[in-house]
Amino acid sequence: MRVNFKRSAQTDVNMKKKQRRTLQSTLNTIGILMFIGILIRWWTVPFAxxxxxxxxxxxxxxxxxxxRKEFLAFVLCAASVYFSLVNVYFLGKTGRRLVYTVLVLFAVFSLYMMLTLLAVATH
Structure with a gap:
């Protein structure tokens, strides 16, 4: 009885690549819809x-x-950071480490800014 292990291993690798591409395209699509939704705010804010x-x-x-200029600059910067992180994540192991490092730095900076603003607001 012969078993062809190479063929099944190739199939697993191809399935993982396909899943990565599918997840990456899903995250990119969600990002596009999310930032279009944020830009729609430009016209919907005056309604109450x-x-x-x-x-x-x-x-x-x-x-x-x-x-409007400041809002557009914020949205474009946030979108560029989001899409950069999503696409760098799928470059490999080094890309994942870089994305996790950036996310940890964002979290630390956010906590620092929160505490700084809290200290300024209470004085």
Missing amino acids: VSKDLRIYYNQGFQMTLNE
Whole structure:
């Protein structure tokens, strides 16, 4: 009785590559939809709900030109970081380590900023 182990091993490797591509494309698609949703906020912010649950347009909530530029810069920077991290993650073991390191640094920086803002707000 002969068993062909090479063929099954190749199939496993091909399936893992296919799953990686599928996960990567899924994360990229989710990112596209997420950032399109954030950009839609540009037009939906001026709408508010009154006490009697009617939707009305509030001119006071409209973003100024400077606020729009800042909002667009934030969204573009956040999108570039997200897509960079997603695509670097799938480059291999080194890419994963780099992504995890960046995420830990983001977490530490966020905690530091939270504590700093808390200290400033309480004084």
